[in-house]
Amino acid sequence: MASVALITGASSGIGEATARALARERDMALVLVARREERLSALAGALAVPCTYVAADLTDADAPARIAEHVAREHGRLTLLVNNAGASWRARFADGGYANVRRTMELNFDAVVRLTEALLPLLRESAPSAIVNVASTAARVARPGTGAYSASKFALAGWSDALYAEEASHGVHVGLVLPGFIRTEGFPAHELTARAATRWMVAEPHTAAQAILDAGLRGSAERYVPRHYALAALARILMPGIVRRALRGGAGDVLMTSTGADAAYAASPNGSEPDDRA
Numbered sequence: 001m002a003s004v005a006l007i008t009g010a011s012s013g014i015g016e017a018t019a020r021a022l023a024r025e026r027d028m029a030l031v032l033v034a035r036r037e038e039r040l041s042a043l044a045g046a047l048a049v050p051c052t053y054v055a056a057d058l059t060d061a062d063a064p065a066r067i068a069e070h071v072a073r074e075h076g077r078l079t080l081l082v083n084n085a086g087a088s089w090r091a092r093f094a095d096g097g098y099a100n101v102r103r104t105m106e107l108n109f110d111a112v113v114r115l116t117e118a119l120l121p122l123l124r125e126s127a128p129s130a131i132v133n134v135a136s137t138a139a140r141v142a143r144p145g146t147g148a149y150s151a152s153k154f155a156l157a158g159w160s161d162a163l164y165a166e167e168a169s170h171g172v173h174v175g176l177v178l179p180g181f182i183r184t185e186g187f188p189a190h191e192l193t194a195r196a197a198t199r200w201m202v203a204e205p206h207t208a209a210q211a212i213l214d215a216g217l218r219g220s221a222e223r224y225v226p227r228h229y230a231l232a233a234l235a236r237i238l239m240p241g242i243v244r245r246a247l248r249g250g251a252g253d254v255l256m257t258s259t260g261a262d263a264a265y266a267a268s269p270n271g272s273e274p275d276d277r278a
Helices: 013-022 037-046 063-074 093-125 147-170 205-217 227-238 240-248 250-254 260-267
Strands: 003-008 028-034 051-055 080-083 129-134 172-179 222-225
Touching: 003 013, 003 063, 013 028, 013 080, 013 205, 028 037, 028 063, 037 051, 051 063, 063 093, 080 093, 080 205, 093 129, 093 147, 093 172, 129 147, 129 205, 147 172, 172 205, 172 227, 205 222, 222 227, 227 240
Parallel strands: 003 028, 003 080, 028 051, 080 129, 129 172, 172 222
Antiparallel strands: none
């Protein structure tokens, strides 16, 4: 019986790379979820495995139920859920305030929890199965201008640890992937790739995809991408004062990068939500 994997944010970046990597696995069927239907249709047609898709904004009230119904109807089982969709709007708290925290949490944390709740019964029925939550190194080390994003990913990391402990007895593994700077449409990292001194910090989506496969198919509990980013998290534990002072100064400014969501929001004529969220 084929394994069935669902990937959110599958229209580009890490989600697309993960779909392509999973399509190379034996006896695999895929469910692709994102907002941009034309991209999902093109990707589904390019993959040499059984593949369906759902075009949905995960923050919509009916999205989890609609996706769960699709999976049950079209596949009848689910062995891997990859919660990858997310976005970041850069703003210092004094500028973005609660509104920026709210919209970031709504997509990066609340939507993940809601979708997981809708799909958990099917994951239990299909056990052994797995959930992979794609957080960020920002879930361990917060930088100026990204407090809302870090808050959402800190929450996701903590919830993932608890969910792992709760679902192990039901045969559902929960893995956590914490990417650093990965060059994608949503996180282009132009500021870092433009400098020789910081270009090394930026990785490609396929490296994160392999970490997701390790966590989802091979039972890894936690993976940083690239692996050396774990040193930043370790430094935050062992030397919190030094890390805080460093990020308060020039290092924080160097690591401040614009995002695809920022660009789309700025270009929107009516100030509506950007349409490039994976």
